[in-house]
Amino acid sequence: MGQGQQEQVATSLAGAVSEEISASLAPVDAELERRYPGDPGTRQPVHTVYVPGDAFAADTIRSWGDQALAALDEHAPNAASFAAVLGLSDELAEPVHSRVRAKLEHEPIEDLRVDFEDGYGPRPDAEEDETAARAARLIAEAFKNGTAAPYMGIRMKCMESAVRDRGIRTLDIFLTGLMEAGPLPDGLVLTLPKVTYPEQVGAMVRLLEAFEKARGLEPGRIGFEIQIETSQSILATDGTATVARMIQAAEGRATGLHYGTFDYSACLGVSAAYQASDHPAADHAKAIMQVAAAGTGVRVSDGSTNVLPVGPTAKVHDAWRLHYGLTRRALARAYYQGWDMHPRHIPTRYAAVFAFYREGFAQAAARLARYANRTGGDVMDEPATAKALSGYLLRGLDCGALDIAEVARLSGLTRADLESFATPRRGDLTASGK
Numbered sequence: 001m002g003q004g005q006q007e008q009v010a011t012s013l014a015g016a017v018s019e020e021i022s023a024s025l026a027p028v029d030a031e032l033e034r035r036y037p038g039d040p041g042t043r044q045p046v047h048t049v050y051v052p053g054d055a056f057a058a059d060t061i062r063s064w065g066d067q068a069l070a071a072l073d074e075h076a077p078n079a080a081s082f083a084a085v086l087g088l089s090d091e092l093a094e095p096v097h098s099r100v101r102a103k104l105e106h107e108p109i110e111d112l113r114v115d116f117e118d119g120y121g122p123r124p125d126a127e128e129d130e131t132a133a134r135a136a137r138l139i140a141e142a143f144k145n146g147t148a149a150p151y152m153g154i155r156m157k158c159m160e161s162a163v164r165d166r167g168i169r170t171l172d173i174f175l176t177g178l179m180e181a182g183p184l185p186d187g188l189v190l191t192l193p194k195v196t197y198p199e200q201v202g203a204m205v206r207l208l209e210a211f212e213k214a215r216g217l218e219p220g221r222i223g224f225e226i227q228i229e230t231s232q233s234i235l236a237t238d239g240t241a242t243v244a245r246m247i248q249a250a251e252g253r254a255t256g257l258h259y260g261t262f263d264y265s266a267c268l269g270v271s272a273a274y275q276a277s278d279h280p281a282a283d284h285a286k287a288i289m290q291v292a293a294a295g296t297g298v299r300v301s302d303g304s305t306n307v308l309p310v311g312p313t314a315k316v317h318d319a320w321r322l323h324y325g326l327t328r329r330a331l332a333r334a335y336y337q338g339w340d341m342h343p344r345h346i347p348t349r350y351a352a353v354f355a356f357y358r359e360g361f362a363q364a365a366a367r368l369a370r371y372a373n374r375t376g377g378d379v380m381d382e383p384a385t386a387k388a389l390s391g392y393l394l395r396g397l398d399c400g401a402l403d404i405a406e407v408a409r410l411s412g413l414t415r416a417d418l419e420s421f422a423t424p425r426r427g428d429l430t431a432s433g434k
Helices: 015-035 060-075 079-086 090-106 125-145 164-181 198-215 242-249 261-267 280-293 313-332 343-358 361-373 383-399 404-411 415-422
Strands: 047-052 111-115 151-155 188-192 224-228 254-259 299-301 338-340
Touching: 060 090, 060 313, 060 343, 079 090, 079 313, 079 343, 090 343, 111 188, 125 151, 125 164, 151 164, 164 198, 188 198, 188 254, 198 224, 198 242, 224 242, 242 254, 242 280, 254 280, 261 280, 280 299, 313 338, 313 343, 338 343, 343 383, 361 383, 361 404, 361 415, 383 404, 383 415, 404 415
Parallel strands: 047 111, 047 338, 111 151, 151 188, 188 224, 224 254, 254 299
Antiparallel strands: none
């Protein structure tokens, strides 16, 4: 066939065949869109900090930042000493150290939960009532005056019978207090702990529906995180993955799945000395959570370490190395969020996160640029990989590990370009047929 000659195309199937198949799959198409909408494309905090309800104050966020800075000044006063503790390369030492200090000065906490569960414990009703009202007032004021963390909210007591009424009342007082102070803040996050049955998630949905109706809010306005702390939340008695059913039971309101390291470990009988986020039992639970949440828009968070960086410098350094290593391990496994239990955990949280993004962003930016420009290279990437590359860069930008100027310099892409790759249409991801 000569160059430029049009290829002859022939088919054997009538158009009605395609129409019939499309009609038969229409319910499946709708189900895919409903159950698997994809990542929401919003910022995900790198950590969650839990503060007991009675300890939460207007200056808590600033206090945590100051304590973290003081720990750096005392135990790793410069870039070289901090890098030596954590094993950072010479290339990363200065940018990581300077960015950690800047983060602690300007945004020490990304996500804060005022705790009315384990960290608060049972209290007289009048005391918890007052503490819940106070938390609402302080959080509302923080969002108004610009001192809030990007995300803030409460962890209520669970839906088990012994504390159910108390948890519902605390949530009602807290949300009502926020509403009295003005519209609900965009960064509001609620956590439902110790969930074992999907019906408990469904009860939370009914509770929020009732509150929205009572206050004239748009249906579905309030979402919540599900905390995974029991074996029953991973595997049900019939062998099904309970956590997947919990996401369904949330009816689109679930925003996250948070792994509870110590409650879950204890539930399986793991000895206290071995209860850690890198235990095989933890890896199994989080893998199930990750697969159940994939594509649903629900994000997975790792747990915490209870080894605190306190005491003499050598002990602080040991705890920092442990925390840094666990955080890096989680990031490599695509758990982009975790818990921090102490102000002195914050420096190594950000050091791990910043090092993770800074050491790989040049390669990711160049690789995404080749994909965007169709210039090829030594790796053949597809839309799904472009999504992962852009998501990596956006996460680095959101937390402060990267600047848009340096990403744009290496990739030639704007933030809008990155966002378009990170949230492609469903068909774009399968266009290559892979």
